[in-house]
Amino acid sequence: MAPTTFLYTFLLPAFLIYTTFLLLRKRRTPPLPPGPTGLPLLGSLPFLNPSLHTYFTDLSKKYGPIFSLQLGSKLAVVISSSSLARAVLREHDNTFANRDVPAAARVLTYGGNDIVWTPNGPTWRMLRRICVHEMLAPHSLDAVSGLRQREIWSTVRHIHARSGTPVNISTETFLNVMNTVTSTIWSGTLEGDKERESVGKDFKELVAGIVDLLGRPNVSDFFPALARFDLQGIQRKMEVLKERFDNIFERMIENKSCDEGKRTKDFLEFMLRMEREGGDSKIPFTVDHIKALLMDMIVGGTDTTATTIEWAMAELLNKPDLLKKLREELDQVVGKDKLVEESHLTQLHFLSLVIKETLRLHPPVPLLVPHCPSSPCTIDGYLIPEGTRVFINAWAIQRDPSKWTDPMEFKPERYLQQGLNRDFNGKDFDYFPFGSGRRICAGIAMAERMVGYLLATMVHSFDWKLLEGEEVDMSENFGIVVKKAVPLVAIPTPRLSKNELYY
Template identity: 60%
Template structure:
């Protein structure tokens, strides 16, 4: 009897142990480590407004992948190139969606932006329309005259203000706005007074939108409270977007009343596509027309103008770099003619300057936040479905284990055999300023051309110096777009021998 009892007890023990082991093996890996935070609010109230540096600091404590609870939302931050590769390449399909912020729903077409549309047929259709008709090499080559006209107008404006301090970022924003709007629907701002006034209004409007997008919004951290809009962010966003909507509505109405004639621009193409209804599976609607206009105006202006402003700040900080760029321009272009985009492939040092600027000052320090469509395992940790995933490319680009003297502005690192491997394709996760995978920036070709062409034209045409008594400040201001904390004011002095080169 005792033998039977002990045998049964032993068998039960083995079965219990097996059940526990089985359950343990079925458990998900743990969440990434991170600060404990407080009940209900997590670490929400301990956030530093400069999130890119704050998260980089937390990574030194918790590791290259950590989690932080913000209200009811879990945020996962990645500061490792190897882990970034897992997310953006090896599990790209799972992480191909972005987390749509609460404010995206304040106006009908906000949630139809390419950046917020879920991976699927509609997103593919929007990206195809955008890239094929506006941002492909053939399309960009076809509207080079528009870019040339606007860059030459900027050179002329700088010439008229020679010897005076000009706001480099503001002027570059206006240039990019005119490039974007003339490419989209043929609209430009003419005349100095109108140029200044309209440019200022557009810049303020775009700045408002990008700043609101970069602000921590309680509605995102506590979705059940979103209807209250406790900070008034959605109300402000709706006001800004409605101003854009009024502009778009007026432009579309005027275009629809046009009786044909002239070359078809991007707006004409979209209106024709909207009239035809797209295809049976993914109809193209007026909502998509407005959303793509907004994408191009907002996404294609401030990012480029900020990059050029950062570039000028860095080369003015090191005048020997500016002189080397100008020497290269003088050798390739000469001083008796003007810069053309066709010169850019022959300007390797200028190209290295652009790459180094985007290393130290990537336009979007967190790229576009990702959102896994299902729970996944990354670097041995569970990333729950619906969490927000930030890839801190700003921190990766300053990682001392990857980059020698990472805080030093050194374009030479992108020259020669070692530097030639760095490009904007997103294939190397030590350097990917435009992202990688499905959600890589659609406007890389346009950005690369405009940053290089603008810098080449302005550095070829002028010497630049700071106003007397001022100091160059490289402090950053965090937002969805990384900005200089203080605008760069600089004085242009013509350096070409012939006046007609400035007309």
């Protein structure tokens, strides 16, 4: 094709379309939020930094607490202040209660049939009720407390067997959380060191692969008209990973069907009973819903929880005085002649402060799950059109120097100050690591128990020291979940009074 023909056929129309878009953007009443201009067709895509949470934070310093970027054919708006987060997640909660479902997530969750991506409406309310009011309600979590205790004791034995040698804390926490989640879901677990090492490693790599694909920039999301071509192969890769989990789900469902005489108190049994009974009075509850919820619990529940514990251990090892203070509280409440029990958690006040501060500095999902308005909405005098992908930068808000003293410092004692009695209910828009509004994380209660129980046990049962000459690397690796760039490795030494407690 001749250069002149190419110019008139492709570049000139693209330039005219983009120029028209910029003119309309300026003439809108109310206008779109300010933001970088970008390039024709591509917008700001070529300039995105892989660490989106820090990149968006830097842009907010230039354009303000609400700004917009054109990402391909999709408009994105980023919120970076607590007052505007309140406007989106509380004052206009119903408008922003939908999701802009990524192509990879749609594949993973059987067409978006899970609690995270299902649109706001009757089906989502049914799934929310099943999760929050049935499976993850306090009485339901109490009923499976013995399963959590079994997995904690198993982890203690496993770490004790490796006393005096380097232990990858990321791997150990993931194995414990995975075993706890799967035993709670379908009473299954990994028995024995060999199975923990082999199958556990496979599970960790599988979940890591899924999380990586969910966080990877995808042409299909920026140009939905091209989604059917799957130009980067992300949907195909996700289909392969999903099938591996689907085979596990099918096997577990079949086992439950064959053991109808042996009823067990686990979440899968509850969901299968719901499916047999037809679900809600008007909304059917299908096997695809069951599998999608299982996927939510395994992928969402394991990686975020294990990562939070690893960050907490890293912060404590980085500040030995805080580690000593937590250990002294554990010795006072629990003593050194028995293991921590879940019933001790309500008495471990400094532990709760450590967890709060970890979630402030290291929210598991720093940009939350993006929201998507179901109709045009005006926020702070700016128009957010229907279908916009809205990011809430919780990472930046929870480090805002106008709201937090020494915001970059890990200071659990800050919550002892008057007016800083933070919790996870999503009503405080200076601190909402699990989100807010009707789409707040459904697994808060379970995550809080699991993080507290395992972190307390690891600190109480063992002394931990870094490898000779090593320091704690606190650098981040951004994704849907922000992890430590360098896994935490430390050497455990038993510290309880009786050796038999470890067996």
